Amino acid sequence: MRYKSRRSKLFIVALLFLFPLLGLSQVPERVPKPDFETDYIRPDFLTPTPRATALEYIDIGVLIVALFLATYFAHKQRSRQNIFLLMVFSLAYFGFYRKGCICPIGAIQNVTYALFNPAYAIPVFVIVFFVLPLVLALFYGRTFCAAVCPLGAIQDAVVLKPTNVPGGLAAVLSVLPYLYLGLAVLLAATGAGFIICQYDPFIGFFRFGADFNMVIFGLSMLLLGTVVARPYCRFLCPYGVLLNWMSRLSKRHVGITPDECNNCRLCEESCPFGAIKKPDEAAPPANREAEVKKLAFIIVLLPIVVFGSGWIGSRLEIPLSRLHANVSLAEEILLENSGQRTELTDETKAFRASGKPTEELFAEASAIQRQFKVGGWILGGFIGLILCLKLINLFMRRRQSEYYVDKGTCLSCGRCFSYCPYEQVRLGIITPKEAEKMGSKEVKIKQFRA
Amino acid sequence: MIDKTSKKPLKRRDFIRKSLHAVAGLTIGGLAGILFSKSSSEEMVWQLDPNICIQCEKCSVNCVLPHSAVKCVHSYSVCGYCDLCSGYLQPGTKVRDTGAESQLCPSGALKRTYVEDPYFEYTIDEKLCVGCGKCVKGCNSFGNGSLYLQTRHDRCLNCNQCSIARRCPSQAWNRVPASRSYILKGDEKKKFLKS
Numbered sequence: 001m002r003y004k005s006r007r008s009k010l011f012i013v014a015l016l017f018l019f020p021l022l023g024l025s026q027v028p029e030r031v032p033k034p035d036f037e038t039d040y041i042r043p044d045f046l047t048p049t050p051r052a053t054a055l056e057y058i059d060i061g062v063l064i065v066a067l068f069l070a071t072y073f074a075h076k077q078r079s080r081q082n083i084f085l086l087m088v089f090s091l092a093y094f095g096f097y098r099k100g101c102i103c104p105i106g107a108i109q110n111v112t113y114a115l116f117n118p119a120y121a122i123p124v125f126v127i128v129f130f131v132l133p134l135v136l137a138l139f140y141g142r143t144f145c146a147a148v149c150p151l152g153a154i155q156d157a158v159v160l161k162p163t164n165v166p167g168g169l170a171a172v173l174s175v176l177p178y179l180y181l182g183l184a185v186l187l188a189a190t191g192a193g194f195i196i197c198q199y200d201p202f203i204g205f206f207r208f209g210a211d212f213n214m215v216i217f218g219l220s221m222l223l224l225g226t227v228v229a230r231p232y233c234r235f236l237c238p239y240g241v242l243l244n245w246m247s248r249l250s251k252r253h254v255g256i257t258p259d260e261c262n263n264c265r266l267c268e269e270s271c272p273f274g275a276i277k278k279p280d281e282a283a284p285p286a287n288r289e290a291e292v293k294k295l296a297f298i299i300v301l302l303p304i305v306v307f308g309s310g311w312i313g314s315r316l317e318i319p320l321s322r323l324h325a326n327v328s329l330a331e332e333i334l335l336e337n338s339g340q341r342t343e344l345t346d347e348t349k350a351f352r353a354s355g356k357p358t359e360e361l362f363a364e365a366s367a368i369q370r371q372f373k374v375g376g377w378i379l380g381g382f383i384g385l386i387l388c389l390k391l392i393n394l395f396m397r398r399r400q401s402e403y404y405v406d407k408g409t410c411l412s413c414g415r416c417f418s419y420c421p422y423e424q425v426r427l428g429i430i431t432p433k434e435a436e437k438m439g440s441k442e443v444k445i446k447q448f449r450a
Numbered sequence: 451m452i453d454k455t456s457k458k459p460l461k462r463r464d465f466i467r468k469s470l471h472a473v474a475g476l477t478i479g480g481l482a483g484i485l486f487s488k489s490s491s492e493e494m495v496w497q498l499d500p501n502i503c504i505q506c507e508k509c510s511v512n513c514v515l516p517h518s519a520v521k522c523v524h525s526y527s528v529c530g531y532c533d534l535c536s537g538y539l540q541p542g543t544k545v546r547d548t549g550a551e552s553q554l555c556p557s558g559a560l561k562r563t564y565v566e567d568p569y570f571e572y573t574i575d576e577k578l579c580v581g582c583g584k585c586v587k588g589c590n591s592f593g594n595g596s597l598y599l600q601t602r603h604d605r606c607l608n609c610n611q612c613s614i615a616r617r618c619p620s621q622a623w624n625r626v627p628a629s630r631s632y633i634l635k636g637d638e639k640k641k642f643l644k645s
Contacts, residue, residue, distance in 0.1 A: 031530030031594050038566045042526040043573065045638040048604035050495045050628045099607050106610045111481070114488050120625065121490035131482045138474055194611035207607065209516050246478075249471040325621060350504045350620030 056125040059098065063148070066090055067132060070147035071140045073414070074254050078423065080414035086147040087156060095150030100206040104129050104144070105151065105239040106197045108181070109188035116189040133239075137246035141253040145233060145243060145411040154202050155230040156413070158222050162229040162272030170274060171390060173235040178386045181238035186375040190368060192324040201232060229272035233411065244408040253407045254414070259422035261402035262439025267419040268403070275410040279400045295395045298388060306384040313380020314373050321365075321372040330365035333358055494625040496612040499633050500598035502622035505583035505590070509599060512614040513581075519606035520581035520599050520614065522559070522574050527637035529596035531569035537589030537597045538562055538572060560585050560597075576602065595635070603631050 066086060073082040094100065102110070107130035114122035133144035145152050165173070184196045197203070201218040204210025210218070224231045233240055247253065256267045256276065267276060321327045325347075332348050335341040337358070344352075351361065405416075417423050421435035498509070498520070509520040533546055538560055543552045548562055559578035563571050574597075581599060589597040615623030626633070634642050 029594055030592065031532055033527075033529075034531045034569050036566060036569065040565050040569075040571075043571075045523070045526065045634075045641075047632050047634075047642055048602055050493060050603040050606070050608060050631050053491065053493055053628060056493055101608065101610050110610065111485060114485060118488070120488075121492075121494070121627070122485055122488060123493050124486070124489050124491050125493075127482060127485045127489055130485075131478060134478050135475075138471065138478070193616055197609065197611035198613075198616065203609075204514075207514055209514055211514075211613075246474060249467065249474050251471070346504065346506045346508075346619035350502075350506075353504065354502070354620070 056123070060125050060128050062093060063129065063132060066093075066148045067136050067144060070143040070412075071136065074143050074146060074412045075140060075252065078254075078258060078414065078417045078426075080417060083147045083412075083414045087153045090148045091150050091153035091157065093150075094148070095154060095202075095206045100150055100200070100203040101197075102126055102129055103150065104133050105149075105237060106194065106200070108239060108242075109184055109194040109196055112185050112188040113191070113194075117191060134242055134246050137243045138249060139251050141247045141250045141407060141410065141412050142240075142243045143412045145240070146413045149233075150206065151200075151202050151237070152230060152233050152411070154205065155222070155225045155232060158225045159229045159272055160226040163227050164274060165228060170234075171394075175383070175386060175390065176235050177238055177241045179383060180236055181241045182379040182382050184238055186320070186372070186379050187323060190321075190324060190371050190375060192321075192368075196238060230411070234273060234409070247410070248408045250407060253405070253410070254412045256403060256405060256416045257420040257422045258426045261404075262421075262436065263402055264421055264439045265403075266421065266438070267416045270416040270419040271405075271410075272415065273409060273411060273413075275406045276416060277400065277404055277406055279402050279404075291395055295392065298391050298395070302385070302388045305388050306381045309384030309387070310377045310381035313376035313378070313383070315376070316380075317369060317373040317376050320376065321369045324365075324368050324372075326361065327365045327368050330361050333361065490627065493608070493628040495601075495603060495608050495628050495631045496606065496615055496623060497601050497626045497631060497633055498599060498614075498618070498622045499624065500586075500595075500600070500622075500635065501633075502620050503583070503586070503599055504620045504622075505587040505599070506619055507582045507584070508617055508619070509614050510580045510582040512617050514607065514609060514613050515605065517605075518581040518614075519601050519603075521576045521579045521602050521605075522581065522583065522585055522597055523600045523634075524572060524574055525596045525598070525634065525636040525638050526571075527596075528594045528635050529572065530594050531565065531571060532593060533568045533570055535562070535570065535572060535589070536592035537585040539588075541588070554584055554588050556580070556582065556584065572597075598635060600632055600634075 066089070069086055070083065073079050073086060094103065102125070107126050110122055110126045111130050114120050133148070136144060147153075180196075184194075187193055187195050199214075199217070201214070201221040204214040204218050221232055228234075263279060268278065270276065322331070329347050329351055332341070332345060333351065336344065336348055421430065421438045422432075424430045425432050425435045510518050513519055538554060539546060540552055540554050545552055550558060553560070557578045557580050559575045559580070561573045561575060563573070565571050583599050586595075586597045586599055589595055612623060630643070632642055633639075
């Protein structure tokens with residue numbers, strides 16, 4: 001025994017001298033395994049298991065119940081109070097208890113990644129989280145945003161003194177979610193990463209820990225949220241884009257009034273999200289021809305804009321593809337091989353130690369760059385199309401005789417309900433006559449002004 | 451929403467709305483169908499491959515948790531139980547004792563107990579381990595590589611995008627099925643895969 005141990009020590013000392021020759025890759029069995037004389041028993045190797053899959057299905061259950069309740073509270077009960085209470089519950093459950101993962105916003109990337117990478121088997125509950133709110137929005141509007149989304153809830157809780165965002169600025173900012181969605185899908189499809197999760201402003205609060213930039217971004221979003229209601233939901237959220245599309249087509253959507261609108265204007269300022277549209281004044285007929293011409297001009301311009309922005313998108317191939325680890329690694333290797341850089345990074349050291357041929361890496365990198373070129377065309381074209389559609393929307397004035405909610409941007413939060421006199425009638429607070437009076441009074445003022 | 455001027459455009463608008471509604475419904479349905487055909491009922495979790503890991507120490511600082519979910523684990527079936535353990539002792543140290551100054555571990559998480567001459571057992575106190583991988587590097591340099599890093603799933607929050615994986619220079623991180631949530635070495639690997 002003694003002799004053996006000395007030999008093993010000698011072996012180690014010999015290895016010490018050989019140190020510079022040893023690479024990063026491990027060499028197994030340098031030291032012979034011991035044979036114990038005493039009845040020594042090896043300790044157990046513990047492998048604590050991840051959260052049980054059954055619990056994920058409980059999450060699905062909670063999601064379904066929360067979505068159902070949100071829709072019931074908004075459509076049937078028309079109760080802002082209940083919506084708010086459910087929102088607080090969702091913030092506690094999906095936010096602080098489940099730490100904000102998985103959420104439908106981030107699931108966009110899992111879905112894209114699953115579609116483009118056959119090796120990734122997407123968990124069932126992620127699909128459910130992605131699909132359910134969309135299906136619900138297709139029938140009942142964005143009740144998910146109102147009371148179930150934890151990111152919406154944390155912002156809704158800090159809406160203190162909401163101010164109106166001017167129409168022009170709001171229109172420009174409303175392009176951002178499309179850009180974010182497009183980028184997120186492109187980067188997830190190519191496997192470069194999940195940027196929605198990376199730049200999630202609120203998840204740091206849910207986990208009680210985040211890196212510095214995340215905290216700053218989150219705090220500034222919340223601070224901004226006190227005066228601009230739900231800034232992330234309205235001007236960044238990529239899932240909001242999909243919900244917006246679905247909600248526009250929704251079969252039933254919450255209305256401000258449970259009855260008929262009598263244009264009393266009481267709800268006018270009640271929406272902090274700018275989703276209540278005023279009735280149009282009669283459009284001057286002289287302008288009509290000019291407007292039609294403008295519209296025709298935009299429609300003719302549409303293919304050119306789409307192509308142009310597609311081209312710009314494809315030009316972004318190089319900077320965008322650098323976000324993929326393999327491309328940036330290939331570039332670093334190239335720099336080092338050409339002698340432009342002498343200091344090795346951890347990345348290049350690891351790559352050189354792995355023994356993978358450089359040609360293989362370069363081939364992979366250029367394949368990814370080609371994907372980014374195609375993706376850039378699609379992303380650019382998509383943004384161009386959205387810009388044109390937004391312009392067309394400006395000209396497509398619908399003649400509207402009463403106050404109505406913009407189904408796309410309305411979050412079904414229920415803030416406006418109690419402003420409506422007919423809602424007060426429904427609740428039995430005032431009589432129908434009083435409600436009618438309110439309407440006529442306002443209409444009289446309007447007539448007086450005109 | 452009600453166009454009072456004429457009835458025709460209303461019908462046309464209604465038709466467009468209804469058909470768009472159907473298209474949207476079918477799109478979601480189709481997408482869900484495709485996704486379900488590619489799905490697994492199992493959760494995917496993050497794990498690092500110790501055979502690719504280069505012990506750059508980034509795991510210890512990049513986790514979203516204040517104390518990283520990555521910890522050092524020890525494969526007893528691979529360990530040589532050396533007295534002169536290059537994962538435990540500072541390189542170049544003359545004394546082989548348990549003094550803090552001779553230990554490689556910055557937080558004193560790697561414990562050494564005497565078994566029999568000349569063997570020592572090494573265990574990791576996970577409460578103290580910061581996942582820096584200094585001992586792993588030491589063990590890999592001269593020993594059998596029985597010390598290695600793994601995400602401990604009782605701690606890991608399983609973020610959708612692991613913030614360590616994103617910054618891993620050797621791309622050692624991957625999503626793995628929850629039932630195969632560890633990438634182990636030695637006998638432990640066989641045992642784990644069997645169970």
